[in-house]
Amino acid sequence: MATDAPSTPVARQISLRTVIQALLDEGPISRAQIAKITGLSKQTISEVVRELEDDGWLRERGRTQGVLGRSAVTYEINNRAAFVLGMDLGGTKLRMAVADLAGAVLAEEEVPTDLRGGLHVVEQIAALARRLAARAGVPAAGLRFGVMGTPGVVDPESGAIHVAPNIPGVDRIDVAGALRERLGITIAIENDVNLAVKGEQWQGHGAGAGTFAFIALGTGIGMGIVADGKLLRGARGAAGEIAYLPIGGDPYDPRGFMLGTLETAVGSKGIADRYRDYGGTAGTTVREIFTALEAGDAIAAVTIDETARLIAPALIAVQALIDPEVIVLGGSIGVRTELFERIRHHLARCGHVPPRLAISRIGNRAALIGAIGAALTDLHNSLFGLDVKPGDLSLPTVGGADGDP
Amino acid sequence: MATDAPSTPVARQISLRTVIQALLDEGPISRAQIAKITGLSKQTISEVVRELEDDGWLRERGRTQGVLGRSAVTYEINNRAAFVLGMDLGGTKLRMAVADLAGAVLAEEEVPTDLRGGLHVVEQIAALARRLAARAGVPAAGLRFGVMGTPGVVDPESGAIHVAPNIPGVDRIDVAGALRERLGITIAIENDVNLAVKGEQWQGHGAGAGTFAFIALGTGIGMGIVADGKLLRGARGAAGEIAYLPIGGDPYDPRGFMLGTLETAVGSKGIADRYRDYGGTAGTTVREIFTALEAGDAIAAVTIDETARLIAPALIAVQALIDPEVIVLGGSIGVRTELFERIRHHLARCGHVPPRLAISRIGNRAALIGAIGAALTDLHNSLFGLDVKPGDLSLPTVGGADGDP
DNA sequence: CTATCTTTGTAAAGCTCCCTGACGAATGCA
């Protein structure tokens, strides 16, 4: 429960945090303005700002002018005080970006994933990271944190990748540890859909929403949920496993057990199967079906419409259980406007108030942006976070119940 | 964002909180033990304990003995330092209890709700509260907080009851304000299902679970979700509206629009309709159908089995989206073991790993217990809470995205 | 029964961090 750290630094730490937060929120401002915003005294602000400036986190920006009274020196966050690495490791592509403390991307690259897998991938990641850091002009000790997204199940504590579809061998080695060793920085690994959600929360349609959902429609179907600003993981990290929603087919049909009832119906394989069942001949991939749809293929149109008709209830289910402010659709299939409009149409037929829908604005970079955001959050918290994080007081233990954790 | 309160008291406030928390967690302990647990110095602990004892929150309990060294005075929370009121206002019954600071119920009573509604109900509540306080021997200024659960939609900020089924007129008056006036304490009003969830979290099957769901099956069907220890409300406070889950019927069938597809199928009316459709003659209420089932009525058995067959996929949906540690069933229908066993059976047929299920342990007192818990949490936080509640630092605004709130 | 060891709790001194009030410095306006 309680911390055993001495509580001396806690007051100053709160002040540091408060000042940083004010600068993040309000942009370049003077010390006097910070004092007004934070309620701390001018004296204290001067001390804190000097401390932060000495350590390189802040820098002078300019001076105020035009207003009555003496002009003031304004300060801003020193964007180049630290850098982070965002990564998105997919089965076919490896995306990576170096960003500064303000989240601005300084260098970004996308390369095909080394299909030999295992340590080859690790080496590829490390080499790319070094190349990007050099290109962005990041000094040797400048990189502080990295976050990598990857499909499959990731242990949130250790970062071990338990199931890694499409990338051979990475579930047998400690990727995070190997990268930490090669790059000299802490690397956290996170599920890519979860990071995409964080990306949407930061720079996409989820910005400003306390609660929203992001659904990735592609080969498979996955969902990430942000509730009250925080990622919802569930008891076993399996929250958002929308593929297993008993919608779009008979939940008691064993054919849906493997991939999940919903994914069997509306995953890319389900769509292709449906197109073929209906007698379509234009191709076997979803991309080809969409191309046929554009060319006026009636069977493709029916296929996509039927897919939308099956997806709409799934969105109703999400709305009923989570009540998100908006549901953002992403993934290679989810961003197609043809499908989107058909889903909209069917949603309106379900009665009640349909959920607000949006197509991902940041598209296939969502996980990368989320990785950068996650790394920045980690960085901020490690620099200016509090050791003491007081939550609600736990209720006393009563009767036969177990105590709160 | 930042506070404008002076930060002087924050250090002592953290210390006060830490000591209280240690006493809540570890029961009666000596000052020296508190010092060890919290990491604060013995000196500071002595000061803090003296302060708390002077204000009546702590009291001496006894002395340690039998161990090496000087014996120590042990302290404990003074249970009788403050009292709270828990209330559960239903369409037919009004339940109320007075509890002490440790959550022990000192007086409890259940009366029929005054069916005249409106101010009559307010007067009834106030009178019952005074009677219970007197019976529990609570001094005049002893009651500090009250929380009341009620069905329908409650504005989380103002406590205004927007929709109050079965109780005429309470949606047109400021119940919380009227009670505050009559009882002289702060009264918060909360949705009863949400409170039932809190009750399960505190003293029921949710104890110790970070994420779980509570489903109330009765006249209607409702759900409350606790995610990472916190109640999930959703963007419009409509999270957990499981009645609208598009399961158990055709989601495009307008007959399900009013009550919701799932509730139309498995609400008490849906069950009764099904029994009649199958040719059942034993009665028209669910209670009568269950009685017939016990008497060996085959049609009742089929009705209940079919109901369970429809409910199981809804639970699968909850598991897929939320991944709860356990799903607790409550409400007059949800606690019936006959139904529970049938649901279990059908869940096992859905493939995948079925969610862990449990029947509510605290039954129809769940909302009342949750109200007591909520009132205690409010009380603790008002007494020993921090003004500053630092969350994660917000990410900087980048590109065209809006800033974080 | 006494000496010793351990633990508890208090006292005094010092440090960190914050605030207040005063004051010089800088700036716009009349």
Place this chain on the structure above:
DNA sequence: TGCATTCGTCAGGGAGCTTTACAAAGATAG
């Protein structure tokens, strides 16, 4: 040029925590 206004620093003081020292109280060994 003088004045009002705002910025930023200096000096003084208070709150709260820690450390060191020490007295008090109890257990144990001989």
